[in-house]
Amino acid sequence: MSKARKLQTEVVERPDDFTIPAPNPNEISTIIQPFEYWNEASNNERNVLVLLNQSIEGINLQRLWDNTELHICADGGANRLYDYFANEYTREDYIPQFIVGDFDSIRKEVRLYYAKRGAKVIPQLTQYSTDFTKAMNTIQAYYFSPQSRQDLQVIEDTNNGIAELLESHNVSNQINHRNIRVYILSGIGGRFDQTIHSISQLYILNQSVPYLQLFFITTSDIIFLIQKGKSLIKYPSKEIIHINTNVPSCGLLPLGNTEVIISSLGLKYDVTDWPSSMLGNVSSSNGISGTDGVILDVSDAIVMNIETCHSS
Amino acid sequence: MSKARKLQTEVVERPDDFTIPAPNPNEISTIIQPFEYWNEASNNERNVLVLLNQSIEGINLQRLWDNTELHICADGGANRLYDYFANEYTREDYIPQFIVGDFDSIRKEVRLYYAKRGAKVIPQLTQYSTDFTKAMNTIQAYYFSPQSRQDLQVIEDTNNGIAELLESHNVSNQINHRNIRVYILSGIGGRFDQTIHSISQLYILNQSVPYLQLFFITTSDIIFLIQKGKSLIKYPSKEIIHINTNVPSCGLLPLGNTEVIISSLGLKYDVTDWPSSMLGNVSSSNGISGTDGVILDVSDAIVMNIETCHSS
Structure with a gap:
């Protein structure tokens, strides 16, 4: 009382x-603009969309997609994207640039479908990091420099190649990066240990990669770190x-x-x-x-x- | 790495x-038996069900109800119970003993429906505690002693009467309570600040009322404190x-x-x-x-x- x-x-x-x-x-x-994904007047530059292997029902994916320039599926997140579109014609308009992960969840026909249409499919089999982390590494390699972006397209190491690419470019020692907004579907609201794992990553990445601004989007709210x-x-x-x-x-x-x-x-x-x-x-x-x-x-x-x- | x-x-x-x-x-x-709500062989004694004002879609309410002896709706939780049953005949079999809260959410016809069928409706208008806390206070008063249980039936103070009943019985100073299992629908999985408020209450009540064992039930998991x-x-x-x-x-x-x-x-x-x-x-x-x-x-x-x- x-x-x-x-x-x-x-x-x-x-x-x-x-x-x-x-x-x-x-x-x-820090300036945070959480709602740029919904802002029709916004520039989609350095805005990223990541799909995890969790339900995206009830989310307006199209507008989010249009307001982001880089689209990444983490493993079974590609299944979710594929299944979101019942209509084959619409599905073809939403091809991610990258699919990464240990691929224990992605369905074969989904992998083939997107690979055939230009998605860069990068198996990363290591169990020392999660599919979520592999997606975050991909984002860093994509934006770090023209060279690292190019290296990402020809990566050969299917175990831990993206993390090693980051190390070879010495990414973590270089500061003054411009902020990158990363919208994540959805990571929160499903099984509670997965929700709290996402929140833990929010804190950990804020320390190791502070220029990544992460936003978890659910059907009811948006969640981010101050x-x-x-x-x-x-x-x-x-x-x-x-x-x-x-x-x-x-x-x-x-x-x-x-x-x-x-x-x-x-x-x-x-x-x-x-x-x-x-x-x-x-x-x-x-x-x-x-x-x-x-x-x-x-x-x-x-x-x-x-x-x-x-x-x- | x-x-x-x-x-x-x-x-x-x-x-x-x-x-x-x-x-x-x-x-x-501590011995914890989280799944007694689903155990057909279990005794429902000192098992409680609390309905909050959040979605209970996808939950098997009937079995949970049968395995609990005390049923409490916190404010709009009564609407959720009412709406869960499309069939009027089934609805009549699930009448809570108590409906408590500040009643800013419960619909008038719902309140009348349950009051007419024997539910004890106790408005507690104070804004110094949440509807969740009012439900927890009701549980303590119900189980503390035959006298406090009887007092609950004739409570007159519509502002903060249940909390004052607990104080008059000096409930918090008496230990050696036998454990009470409280199953809560659902408190977790909706808006994220409500989820974290529920988790915060799990920690706080563990300190102030350790004999209440709280279990949050969602469509995908059960969540409790060790x-x-x-x-x-x-x-x-x-x-x-x-x-x-x-x-x-x-x-x-x-x-x-x-x-x-x-x-x-x-x-x-x-x-x-x-x-x-x-x-x-x-x-x-x-x-x-x-x-x-x-x-x-x-x-x-x-x-x-x-x-x-x-x-x-």
């Missing part, structure tokens, strides 16, 4: 629509988030094994210096009030989810 | 069927977990605020003194090898999920 009362005093309720003052650009360490420091979450308008409500639900979820101190501007219930942990306070069923953005200042990386609903 | 190789050396792969030696009862601090110390997870046979596979998938998910050291006996990939954290190792896509049980020894509370599939 006392905790709830104390909490109440540290929270400010905002009106449903609340325009945040323009932040000082020097104070913002890095330590001050971030601006930007969008053209709230309509792009949710067509049926003016205050899309959201949460800030301290899943990284540490307490996180949060200050926010633009949430329905804004907090200041608010300690959040799994055994203490978790901001769930909060909402987005900011008309075109939200500012978050966090003492450590924290997961954010925002409820989405698009017109079909 | 080095981490994966190191990890490999600390893991033992078991055969698909592996019978663990009978543990010394003095060494086991308390610090040595636990035996028991079941009559693996068939009760999953009808289509001999090695149901499982995970051990360190979602509290600490690293957890794990030793296991009866998993497909058994570990010894294995450190697990969200930024390090997470045991996902593991499996159940133990033919009638698994032993887990953990340095701190950790979430477990087990993939389930039942005959309908």
